[in-house]
Amino acid sequence: MFLTLVAALVLPTLLFFGFRHSLLKRDEKRRNEQEAARRGSSRNDRGPQYVIEALDSEMGKDVHTVVVPMFDYELVVSRDPANIQAVLATQAADWDISEHRAASWEPLLGHGIFTSRGEQWKHSRTLVRPQFAVDQINDLDLFERHVQQLFAAIDKYRGDEDDMGWTRAFDLQPLFYNLALDVVTEMLYGYSVHSQNPSERVELPVILGYESPDRENIGQHMDAGKAWIETRGALWKYRWLLPSRQFAKHCAAVHKYAEWFVQLRLQCGDKYLDGLQHQSGEANTDRYVLLHELAKITQDPVELRSQTLNVLSAGRDTTAALLGWIFYFLCRHPRVWYSLRREVLEHFGPYAPGQPSGIDFRQVRDSLPYMHAVINETLRMAPVVPLNDRVSLRDTVLPRGGGPNRDEPIFVPKGTQILIPTYALAMRPDLWGPDVDEFRPERWTENGGRKFGFEFLPFGGGVRQCLGQQLARLKSAYVTIRLLQRYKHAANAESPRDAPMRFHHTIENRSGSGVQTLKGHKLLVIAPWKAPPGFLEQLTAAFPDLQVIYHVEGWTSTPLPVQTVSTETWKDVTILLTFSTLPTPEEAPKLEYVQLMSAGVNHVLDNPVFKDTEVTFCTANGVHGPQISEWIISTYLAFEHHLPDYLQRQKEAHWDRGDMLTIEDAASKTIGILGYGSIGRQTARLAAAMGMAVHAYTLHPRPTPESRRDRGWTAPGLGDPDGALPSKWFSGESAADLHAFLASGLDLLVIATPLTDRTQHLLSAAEFRVIAGRKGRTFISNIARGPVIDTDALVDALEGGLIRGAALDVTDPEPLPDGHRLWGAKNVIITPHVSGASTRYVERVLAILVCNLGRLAEGGELVNEVDKKRGY
């Protein structure tokens, strides 16, 4: 059993980094597991705690080293300090990083200290080590400038302080990522990307043949590249299975960024940093800049790019994650916050705006024992890099873990991989005491202070120990000091059930959904159904500050009198979920956002709240995709498989195989989708699964991958989010454009375009003549609106054999009157406008609401927002 568990664990997390971390204690963890099980996710459970539990429960709490047979090799997992010391230090010559780590990271970072092995690694370490000499890392002025930008970013949340002086709740972690990126780019290239404050960016000179570096997006490219490395790394030597065009795109963007500075350095020589001084006047051009110094040793542009990118990658996320975790714990342990703040204020006094910090590097290093205890305890509980690995270069021996008592040496053949779960090491009660689960910085200071060896390895150990350790500790301490000087309190503002931590190459204190607070907001739901069981509780858990009023009102497509909701209730409603009931602008003066339960907006276009106010309206676009696409495909298949005939014969209790030789299947046929929105995209997904080619038609051209993307809401795992399914894409406003699409060999033509002046009778006699060029092979499915097709022309086409048949959920007129000629037309399936019905409708509408509440809380763009000018 254990072996299966570890096998399941190891593949997804095999390479160096890659554990998602959960710091929650047992009961909280259980809740998270239930939640993960509910979501059908097992990957979330495979965090560092999983290793501990797998070892403890399957092998015993006293077993610290195990050999796990994998498919075609054996893997050693060890949380024994003696073995780890041997691997990293005393027998380091027998071990190196695995070639898979190197191969996974190289496309993004190139050959550098982080990715290289053997002699090449030694060469890299010699090159970059001087950057980390004490004199180079104690540039507190540099940190201070970026800390000031951090304060400015925090100040943006101060606008609506409450009576107690609290700012609006916000997520510190992204701000730490910006800070870390800004600092490290300045240290490496001399020029900061200033992600915290783009207006600080110095103007860069033009280099012929090189695009200016994309300072705006470099962080995102780096993140996205690393995310690909994780995914590909999880496949280990089978990573080639994962197609990687996107990965290549991000790697190219990261390379381009570094290459530009390399070129500037090579062209300017010693004057590289002069431009900076002239343009900003702020920077110290005497300081050590890695690229500048490396270029004195090598002029190889690829080496310069790779070495700097390796350090950029090692230095940015790790420090940002550490800072995030420090404040994660401080906000949850006010006692520690106050003790630490006391220590800081005793040494440096409170924050003095506009004054230099006056903080000296040596003071930070030598006079703040509690600060270092807090950093160590944070790194013990959240070791940022929770997993390391090595591969044996020759047959060798590990000191412990073999024999009947597992205390004898173990033979390790050449090529064996060892996983070192640093997190599991720091969570061993026999090494750390029974309170190992507690965040207790005092464990580092009591009894004369704790010394540590290979049972505490947040920065690795031995020959490849982290070069940035002192820098990371100093920077984290400095930023923490400045924040504690400036702010008296900080509180945890996450919901009672902390959002899941993000799975990334470092364990990050990123909730993934940020701090969700809708303080001061009042949501009114006016729905024709009762709230589904548990929904309101979940809403409160996710948005504890949100006031919710749920009002059940009869089903109607025309507005009900507003009086059904009291004037008192309307007064401070800020968010409204409704089909059609709307207040007047005067009745709900605080209204900010209306979430409609319908995909269309026609019924509210003339309402004063829509027309005359700034209130944001969002549609329920996306709720119909699954059921309507199923209707399209099922009616098409029913027709092709003659089901209407067979059902009729069944009613007559008559066994007759009928015209079975004319039954056609869908494989290799072509579906044309007129209007490639959420319904069209899900239909394309189903059709593609049956082996059909997809032709899409949109009003506006979609020439780039970006333009093909679906911007609306789609249920997870459905639709065609990237617009990747169509093999041909048609567009245009003219009849000729439309005819080109209709003549493209369609077996099934789906009408999924909204009804507008332009689309009225879009398909008329002329279009049926074009379609007839297919010799009556095309089947038409209309789920849009009846008037998009000219009914008389349609009946003529059916009767005249210009088309193979039609499935109509909408007609013109509607309801279709008794005796109308369409009822009796040849080869037609008619349903009374029901394709949008589904028992899951409510669930999806509420999912859109919750999605948008989250975005509102984070200040992000809402999904399905109506363009009021266009009216959709």
Ligand code: HEM
């Ligand atoms: C909290 C912050 C940090 C943590 C937890 C951390 C952790 C680590 C660990 C565990 C390793 C060893 C990898 C191995 O054994 O294969 C490592 C290596 C390294 N780190 Fe850090 N690191 C941090 C910050 C930094 C910073 C700020 C820099 C530089 C700006 C940096 C530069 C490096 C480099 C260059 C290596 C490669 C050393 C080698 O392979 O010879 N690190 N780091």
